[in-house]
Amino acid sequence: MSYVRDVGALARKDLLLELRARDTLPAMLLFVAAVFVIFHFALPGTPSRLETTGFLWVAILFTALLGLGRAFVPEREQRTFDGLVLAPCDRSAIWLAKSLATLTFLVAAEVVALPLYALFFHPIHGAMVAAVLLADVGICGVGTFLGAMAVVTRARDLLLPLLFLPLAMPIVVGAVGASVSASPGRYLGFLALYDLLFALVCWATFEYVVAE
Amino acid sequence: MRRIPLPALAVSSLVLVATALVFVFYVAPNDQTLGFSQRIFYFHVSLAFTAYACFIGGAWNAFRHLWKRDPRADLESYVCVHQGLIFGAMVLLTGSIWAKISWGRWWVWSEDELVLFLVLYLFYCAYFMLRFSVDPGPQRANLSAVYALFGVILIPVSFAAIRLAKEFLHPRVFTLHGPNFGGWILVTYCIAQAAMLVLAYTLYRLELGGKRLDARLRDLREALA
Numbered sequence: 156m157s158y159v160r161d162v163g164a165l166a167r168k169d170l171l172l173e174l175r176a177r178d179t180l181p182a183m184l185l186f187v188a189a190v191f192v193i194f195h196f197a198l199p200g201t202p203s204r205l206e207t208t209g210f211l212w213v214a215i216l217f218t219a220l221l222g223l224g225r226a227f228v229p230e231r232e233q234r235t236f237d238g239l240v241l242a243p244c245d246r247s248a249i250w251l252a253k254s255l256a257t258l259t260f261l262v263a264a265e266v267v268a269l270p271l272y273a274l275f276f277h278p279i280h281g282a283m284v285a286a287v288l289l290a291d292v293g294i295c296g297v298g299t300f301l302g303a304m305a306v307v308t309r310a311r312d313l314l315l316p317l318l319f320l321p322l323a324m325p326i327v328v329g330a331v332g333a334s335v336s337a338s339p340g341r342y343l344g345f346l347a348l349y350d351l352l353f354a355l356v357c358w359a360t361f362e363y364v365v366a367e
Numbered sequence: 368m369r370r371i372p373l374p375a376l377a378v379s380s381l382v383l384v385a386t387a388l389v390f391v392f393y394v395a396p397n398d399q400t401l402g403f404s405q406r407i408f409y410f411h412v413s414l415a416f417t418a419y420a421c422f423i424g425g426a427w428n429a430f431r432h433l434w435k436r437d438p439r440a441d442l443e444s445y446v447c448v449h450q451g452l453i454f455g456a457m458v459l460l461t462g463s464i465w466a467k468i469s470w471g472r473w474w475v476w477s478e479d480e481l482v483l484f485l486v487l488y489l490f491y492c493a494y495f496m497l498r499f500s501v502d503p504g505p506q507r508a509n510l511s512a513v514y515a516l517f518g519v520i521l522i523p524v525s526f527a528a529i530r531l532a533k534e535f536l537h538p539r540v541f542t543l544h545g546p547n548f549g550g551w552i553l554v555t556y557c558i559a560q561a562a563m564l565v566l567a568y569t570l571y572r573l574e575l576g577g578k579r580l581d582a583r584l585r586d587l588r589e590a591l592a
Binding site: 205304305307308309310314317318320321322324325328329331332335336341342345349352353356360363364366 | 433486487489490492493496497500501506509510512513514516517520521524525527528529531532534535
């Protein structure tokens with residue numbers, strides 16, 4: 156039970172920091188809107204529903220990358236990482252808490268992004284929303300893990316997209332498939348499997364990322 | 368395996384690769400549907416299998432580093448991934464040549480294995496970027512090991528994803544690596560596969576030995592300074 160409390164405390168810290176600073180979430184919202192406009196101009200002709208679904212997922216992925224890049228900035232700037240690692244809690248709680256916080260930001264951004272997409276391009280349906288939620292879990296879990304890895308390197312912000320995009324490929328396949336296919340169940344199942352598998356691996360190996 | 372001396376390995380890979388070349392070009396029969404150009408498959412498939420073996424070896428050594436704290440495992444994992452990347456590049460190259468011959472284009476998205484290798488190639492290139500942007504030490508070893516483990520989990524997941532994606536991306540193109548996989552075709556393939564595996568292991572031992580020597584030299588220099 157203390158594990159749940161640790162995760163809660165850490166996640167609350169991140170949410171409070173964002174609530175006070177208010178820099179990441181507005182940036183993500185503006186970014187999504189701007190990216191949609193760019194997409195409109197980027198594809199000549201009238202894009203079909205298939206193509207605009209692709210737009211949506213590229214936009215979500217890169218907005219998430221933006222948010223993930225900022226995820227460990229407070230720890231890095233105020234050098235609180237050492238304090239977190241020394242705290243008497245399971246190291247994986249750090250990853251879980253940070254993932255939950257990032258998930259909250261991403262979902263908050265999508266609450267605006269999805270209606271915007273419906274306004275600009277095509278209406279959305281239930282399977283798409285389910286795909287968004289499942290994909291978010293995977294993006295935040297894996298992205299937070301890789302963000303923690305990237306933050307200790309010299310390349311930092313440069314490295315996170317490189318590490319993340321190959322791992323994000325299955326998420327994109329599952330999400331786009333669920334959004335356009337006639338039988339989205341398979342794709343949603345695949346997304347759920349991905350989330351479960353990688354969440355397990357991240358949870359098990361996070362200790363090695365932060366420890367010496 | 369470690370007791371096999373490197374010169375013996377080098378000679379055997381030379382012999383095996385030469386035998387494989389002879390078999391591929393002279394002994395194996397012409398394929399009914401694809402003709403002479405099918406012969407590249409002997410190398411393409413054996414290179415692919417060897418690359419997978421290297422990546423899995425890298426992940427195994429990574430696991431040994433994280434779990435057993437074996438001090439030699441980190442360098443072994445790195446060299447495995449390096450070899451895997453080299454052989455992976457060869458897979459992409461031979462696959463591209465085959466695509467040009469079969470479909471007239473240097474790249475086709477309809478070939479599952481090629482797309483999978485592209486994703487893996489990007490993934491392991493990022494491994495190098497990760498490894499060389501951290502200063503040498505236990506943290507770099509840990510990060511590399513964890514990332515190598517992720518890679519090996521990505522292989523089946525990506526493969527499943529690519530298969531799933533075909534429903535909405537491209538119509539399935541029927542390609543099969545030789546429906547009659549018996550007789551001389553099988554023998555030639557086995558020789559080519561053995562040749563690639565031994566070659567990979569030889570290069571792995573060579574690079575590992577070289578890097579270990581470098582490390583020892585550095586330590587000695589530091590001790591003398």
